[in-house]
Amino acid sequence: MNADLMSTIENIQHQTSSxxxxxxxxxxxxxYGFERFIIxxxxxxxxxxxxFVLLSGWDEEWYRRYTTRGYVHLDPVARHCFSTTLPFDWxxxxxxxxxxxxxxxxxxxxxxxxxxxxxxVPVHMEGGMQGVVSLVGKTDHLDEKGRLELHMLxxxxxxxxxxxxxxxGRPAVRRGITPREAEILKWAATGKTAxxxxxxxxxxxxxxxxxxENAQRRMGTNNRLHTVVEAIRHKLITL
Amino acid sequence: MxxxxxxxxxxxMKLHIVRNPADRQSNDLLEQHFRLRHRVFVEMEGWEALRRxxxxxxxxxxxxxxxxxxxxxxxxxxxxxSRITPLDRPNLLQTVFSGLVQGELPDHPSxxxxxxxxxxxxxRREGRRRAPESAAxxxxxxxxxxxxxxxFITFVSSVYMIEHGTAVGWRITPLGDPVKxxxxxxxxxxxxxxxxxxxxxxxxxxxxxxxxxxxALRSHVHEDRIFST
Numbered sequence: 001m002n003a004d005l006m007s008t009i010e011n012i013q014h015q016t017s018s019x020x021x022x023x024x025x026x027x028x029x030x031x032y033g034f035e036r037f038i039i040x041x042x043x044x045x046x047x048x049x050x051x052f053v054l055l056s057g058w059d060e061e062w063y064r065r066y067t068t069r070g071y072v073h074l075d076p077v078a079r080h081c082f083s084t085t086l087p088f089d090w091x092x093x094x095x096x097x098x099x100x101x102x103x104x105x106x107x108x109x110x111x112x113x114x115x116x117x118x119x120x121v122p123v124h125m126e127g128g129m130q131g132v133v134s135l136v137g138k139t140d141h142l143d144e145k146g147r148l149e150l151h152m153l154x155x156x157x158x159x160x161x162x163x164x165x166x167x168x169g170r171p172a173v174r175r176g177i178t179p180r181e182a183e184i185l186k187w188a189a190t191g192k193t194a195x196x197x198x199x200x201x202x203x204x205x206x207x208x209x210x211x212x213e214n215a216q217r218r219m220g221t222n223n224r225l226h227t228v229v230e231a232i233r234h235k236l237i238t239l
Numbered sequence: 240m241x242x243x244x245x246x247x248x249x250x251x252m253k254l255h256i257v258r259n260p261a262d263r264q265s266n267d268l269l270e271q272h273f274r275l276r277h278r279v280f281v282e283m284e285g286w287e288a289l290r291r292x293x294x295x296x297x298x299x300x301x302x303x304x305x306x307x308x309x310x311x312x313x314x315x316x317x318x319x320x321s322r323i324t325p326l327d328r329p330n331l332l333q334t335v336f337s338g339l340v341q342g343e344l345p346d347h348p349s350x351x352x353x354x355x356x357x358x359x360x361x362x363r364r365e366g367r368r369r370a371p372e373s374a375a376x377x378x379x380x381x382x383x384x385x386x387x388x389x390x391f392i393t394f395v396s397s398v399y400m401i402e403h404g405t406a407v408g409w410r411i412t413p414l415g416d417p418v419k420x421x422x423x424x425x426x427x428x429x430x431x432x433x434x435x436x437x438x439x440x441x442x443x444x445x446x447x448x449x450x451x452x453x454x455a456l457r458s459h460v461h462e463d464r465i466f467s468t
C-alpha cells in the first residue's frame with residue numbers, strides 16, 4: 001500500500017483528540033484534491049444531527065445552516081447512505097429533481113457554498129447504525145485505486161473518532177458546564193432576565209451574559225433558549 | 240445506552256472454546272456452528288465455493304488445529320461464532336487469500352493466528368446498539384489470543400472491519416492493498432494483541448468480565464484439548 005497512506009493510517013490511530021484528526025484529514029484528503037469534509041453519524045428522522053457529528057471540516061456558516069435547518073433529513077446524499085455500502089459520488093445520489101424541492105434546495109445551497117461535487121463513504125456500524133464520511137471536491141480524476149484508498153482513510157478516521165467519543169456511541173456534549181453556568185441557566189430556565197439573575201446572584205448583568213455565552217459556545221448552541229433546552233436534555237441542569 | 244455486562248436485554252451469553260472435541264455437548268455446538276456458517280456465508284453472503292450438499296460449511300482448515308469460539312444464548316443456542324487457525328500451519332490467509340498479502344507479518348507466525356468465519360446469527364440483528372453477540376466475539380477473541388500468548392491476529396474481511404475494530408480501540412495494520420472482491424472492498428490486515436487492546440474493547444463494549452471458562456484458563460499446554468464448560 002502506498003507509504004503515505006500507511007503512515008497516515010498509523011498516525012490516525014495514535015491520536016487522542018478530534019482536533020489532531022482534523023489536521024490529519026485536511027492534509028490527507030488534500031492529496032486527492034479534496035478541501036473540506038464532514039464525519040458524522042446519521043440520526044433518525046426528525047432528530048438533531050449535531051450530537052452525531054464526530055468531526056466537522058465544513059465552512060462554519062454552511063454547518064450552521066445545514067444543522068439548524070435539519071438538512072440532513074432532506075439531503076439526497078445523506079439519504080443515499082442508507083441504501084448502499086459502497087462509496088459514491090454525490091452526483092450519484094438519486095432524488096426527484098422535479099418534485100423533491102427540499103432536496104433540490106439543499107443541493108443548490110451547497111453549490112452556493114462552493115460545494116458542487118463530492119465523494120461520500122457510507123459507514124455501516126454493527127447494530128444497524130449509520131454514519132458518513134463526506135468529502136467536498138471534484139471526483140472525476142479519481143481512479144479505482146484512489147477511491148479504495150479514500151475508503152480506507154475514511155474508515156480509519158471514523159473508527160478512531162468513534163472510539164475517542166466513548167462507549168455510548170453518541171458523542172457526549174463536548175464538555176460540561178461549570179457550576180456557576182448551571183446556576184445561571186437554571187434561573188434563565190425559569191424565565192428570569194439577566195438583570196434579575198444578577199440581583200439574585202450578586203453578579204453583574206454583563207457577567208451573567210458572559211457565562212451564558214461561554215456555555216453556549218462550549219455546547220455549540222445558537223441562543224440562550226437553545227442552550228437552556230440542550231442543558232436540560234443532557235441533564236446538565238435539572239429544574 | 241451502553242451495553243453493561245452480560246445480562247443485557249435480559250439475555251446472558253456464554254463463551255465456548257471448542258477444539259477437537261470429544262464430548263457430546265461440544266459436538267452439538269459445533270454442528271450448530273457449521274450449519275450457521277453455511278447459512279451465513281453460502282446462503283446470505285453468496286460464497287458458492289463453500290456450498291455443500293449437507294448444508295454444513297466445513298473446509299480443510301476445520302481440522303484438529305482449528306479453535307472455534309462460540310457464543311451461546313441462555314438456552315444453549317449458538318448466536319455467534321468464529322474460527323481461529325494457527326499461522327505456522329496451512330491457513331486461509333497464506334493460501335486462498337495470499338494475493339491480498341503484500342506486507343510482512345509483524346512477528347513470527349507461531350506468535351499469531353488467523354481469525355476467520357466471523358458471524359452473528361442472522362436472526363439476531365439488533366437495533367441501535369452494538370450487537371451484543373458481535374461485541375462478545377470481539378472480547379472473546381482478544382481474551383483468548385492473550386491467553387494463548389499471541390502478539391497479533393490476522394483477518395481477511397470487508398474493509399468495514401477496519402472501522403469496527405478501530406472503534407473498539409484496536410490497532411489494525413493492513414497487510415496489503417484493499418481489493419474489490421465480487422464488488423466488495425476486501426482487505427487483509429492484522430490486529431495487535433495486547434492487554435490494552437483487551438481493556439479497550441471491554442470498555443468500548445461494556446463487557447467487563449472475563450469470558451473464558453475457568454477450565455480453559457487452567458490449561459497449561461496448548462496441545463491439550465480445550466473443552467467447553
